[in-house]
Amino acid sequence: MIYLDNAATSFPKPPEVIKEMSRCMLEYCGNPGRGSHKLAFAAAEKIYDCRVALTDLFSASAPENVIFCQNATAALNLAIQALARDGAHFICSDMEHNSVRRPLEYLVREKGGSYSIFDSHARDPYRSPAKICRSIASLIRPETVAVISTACPNICSQIMPLDEIGRLCKKHGIFFIVDGAQGAGHFDISMERSNISALALPGHKGLMGPQGSGALIVSDDFPARPLLYGGSGSASLEPNMPLELPERLEAGTLSTPAIVGLEAGIKALRGIGLDKISSHEQMLFSKAQRLLSEIPSVTVYAPRDAGAVISFNISGIPSDRIANLLSERDICVRGGFHCNPFAHAALGSDTSGSVRASFSHFNTADDIYRLAEGVRDIARGKYR
Amino acid sequence: MRYIAVFPTLTLAQKASRLLRNDNIAAEVVKVDSSRTRRGCSWGVAFDEEAIFSVRMIFSNKSIPEREIIKE
Numbered sequence: 001m002i003y004l005d006n007a008a009t010s011f012p013k014p015p016e017v018i019k020e021m022s023r024c025m026l027e028y029c030g031n032p033g034r035g036s037h038k039l040a041f042a043a044a045e046k047i048y049d050c051r052v053a054l055t056d057l058f059s060a061s062a063p064e065n066v067i068f069c070q071n072a073t074a075a076l077n078l079a080i081q082a083l084a085r086d087g088a089h090f091i092c093s094d095m096e097h098n099s100v101r102r103p104l105e106y107l108v109r110e111k112g113g114s115y116s117i118f119d120s121h122a123r124d125p126y127r128s129p130a131k132i133c134r135s136i137a138s139l140i141r142p143e144t145v146a147v148i149s150t151a152c153p154n155i156c157s158q159i160m161p162l163d164e165i166g167r168l169c170k171k172h173g174i175f176f177i178v179d180g181a182q183g184a185g186h187f188d189i190s191m192e193r194s195n196i197s198a199l200a201l202p203g204h205k206g207l208m209g210p211q212g213s214g215a216l217i218v219s220d221d222f223p224a225r226p227l228l229y230g231g232s233g234s235a236s237l238e239p240n241m242p243l244e245l246p247e248r249l250e251a252g253t254l255s256t257p258a259i260v261g262l263e264a265g266i267k268a269l270r271g272i273g274l275d276k277i278s279s280h281e282q283m284l285f286s287k288a289q290r291l292l293s294e295i296p297s298v299t300v301y302a303p304r305d306a307g308a309v310i311s312f313n314i315s316g317i318p319s320d321r322i323a324n325l326l327s328e329r330d331i332c333v334r335g336g337f338h339c340n341p342f343a344h345a346a347l348g349s350d351t352s353g354s355v356r357a358s359f360s361h362f363n364t365a366d367d368i369y370r371l372a373e374g375v376r377d378i379a380r381g382k383y384r
Numbered sequence: 385m386r387y388i389a390v391f392p393t394l395t396l397a398q399k400a401s402r403l404l405r406n407d408n409i410a411a412e413v414v415k416v417d418s419s420r421t422r423r424g425c426s427w428g429v430a431f432d433e434e435a436i437f438s439v440r441m442i443f444s445n446k447s448i449p450e451r452e453i454i455k456e
Contacts, residue, residue: 033394033427036415044413048398064395234393237424247393 002331002367007154007182007309007338007358009204009211013261014268017208021261029256033233033247043256050263051246057266058180058199059190060217067216067246068254072181073099075200075216078249079177080104080148082198082225089143090115091136093160094346095122095153098339099200100179104148118147122158122302122346129161133168146175146197151183153343155356157285157307159187166195175222181205185269186308187278197222206277206308206360208269209262212255224248277361281308284359284368291372297379301347301354311347311354314379319353322378326355329374333357387436388428389443389450390416397427400448407442409435420454430456 003011024046030039032047051063060066069075080090080103088107092100094117107113116139121127136147147169152159162178169176175197183189185206191199196219203213218224226241230251235242242248269277285306293300297315314322323335337344337353344350357371391397397413404411409431416426431439436453443450 041413044394044398048395048402051395063399064393232393234425234427235423237422242393244393244396246395 002363002370004357004359004363004367004371005332005334006205006360006363007356008334010185010206010208010360012362013210014208014265016268017210017261017264020264021210021257024257024260031253032256034231034253046260046263047254047256050259050266053263053266054201054215054217057270058184058201058217059192060199061191061220064245065218065220067218067249068259069200069214069216070212070255071204071214072179072200072202075198075214076100076177076179077103078216078227079198079200079218079222080107080146081227082223083145083175084111084113085145086112087143088113088145089141090146090148091118091139091144092116092148093118093120093150093342095120095150095158095160095343096148096340097150097154097179097181097343098341099181100148100150101342117342120158120160120346122156122343123348125304129164132161133164136165136168137172140172140174144172144174146177148177148179150179150181151189152186152307152309154182154340155309155311155338155343155349155354156302156347157305157309158302159183159305159307162189162194162196166193169197170195182309185274185277186281188274191217191219203258203262203265206269207262208265210258210265213258213262215262216249218245226251228252272361280361281359282306284308284363284365285310287365287368288357288359288371291368292375295372295376295379298375301349308360309356309358311349311356312375313349313352313354314375317378319355322355322375325378326371326374329370331371331374333371385433386430386456387433387439387453388414388416388430388456389439389453390421390426390428391450392423392426394427396449397429400443400450401429403442403446403448404429404431404435404439407438409438409442416454426451428454 028042032044203209228251319335
């Protein structure tokens with residue numbers, strides 16, 4: 001089996017992740033932050049370890065600013081809705097996933113908000129951070145509360161200029177929300193350096209943790225407005241959620257097995273080294289880009305970029321059909337629109353969708369040769 | 385005898401306890417007896433009485449917001 005769907009969820013997971021999750025379930029899976037017995041404290045300490053690991057990895061300001069969520073979508077909803085008020089205006093990129101678009105559409109429909117879309121110049125050979133920032137600056141209004149940008153879209157490897165966008169946001173006194181779904185664990189993201197106000201993370205993609213883990217990390221000045229209300233393990237006689245982070249935004253029992261798995265994933269990632277992961281994925285991308293581009297009738301989208309995701313189509317064959325045919329060869333890729341109509345429109349694949357192959361540290365050059373061989377056969381009609 | 389620095393949340397108590405341990409002060413996260421707080425369940429960090437001046441200084445230097453320090 002060749003797994004090239006790491007942008008959906010990474011696979012395989014490092015053995016340390018499975019081992020720690022099993023150990024948790026067998027030895028210490030009490031309810032963290034509730035009781036005062038040994039299992040509850042053991043679970044709570046492991047959860048705090050994960051807060052520290054995320055703080056260090058993303059240069060965040062403090063472990064208490066790490067709010068655990070079930071996934072990046074939950075984290076993005078928490079961040080976006082924290083800023084929702086009458087007339088609030090958001091600016092997002094033309095590469096945003098539905099996890100950004102749909103919460104924004106909800107705000108427009110239900111809360112009287114609005115949003116504008118900035119041009120990331122995906123198909124512009126002269127794209128530059130300055131050009132992207134000019135496109136954002138032209139949309140800023142007095143009522144703008146935040147810029148939202150993906151660190152890297154989920155259908156191509158266009159890394160966004162987070163440092164420059166962050167500087168622009170700081171200059172204009174607006175918040176900067178980053179969707180780290182495809183960037184985290186693939187390249188360095190620093191909240192401090194990029195002036196990020198809220199960073200949404202899935203635990204189960206580049207961070208190598210299990211599904212069900214994720215986090216929102218916020219800056220000290222980001223407003224903490226709960227979406228969920230309930231037990232917090234503290235201030236329990238009071239009718240409202242505690243004022244302090246992270247408990248204010250973490251109603252209900254946390255998923256201890258998922259969070260300890262995430263911490264083990266981060267440890268594994270740091271053991272390999274982010275630079276090594278980045279350069280390995282770029283090597284895989286370059287091979288895939290070269291081999292796929294050589295096949296007549298194949299279009300590769302955003303071929304200038306280099307990262308963990310590549311998208312392509314074969315002329316005349318629907319992308320889902322291609323993905324199914326590759327699956328018959330035990331090659332796992334994803335066809336369709338990838339929950340991202342904005343990015344497909346920006347890349348010119350809005351009527352067809354695309355086939356996406358997405359890499360991890362565990363893929364090899366041989367995986368890419370097998371992918372290209374499969375695509376070549378399909379393009380020749382071997383499977384039709 | 386030990387004192388307990390009381391915190392509004394468990395996470396802040398954990399943060400405080402690790403700071404103290406980094407300074408070689410024996411510190412243990414504890415659940416504070418609910419009858420001694422007005423807000424219901426609370427968390428604290430227990431430490432020996434001889435460390436109280438160092439503890440206050442560390443919390444002050446690191447802007448750690450303990451609610452109060454009580455006798456265990």
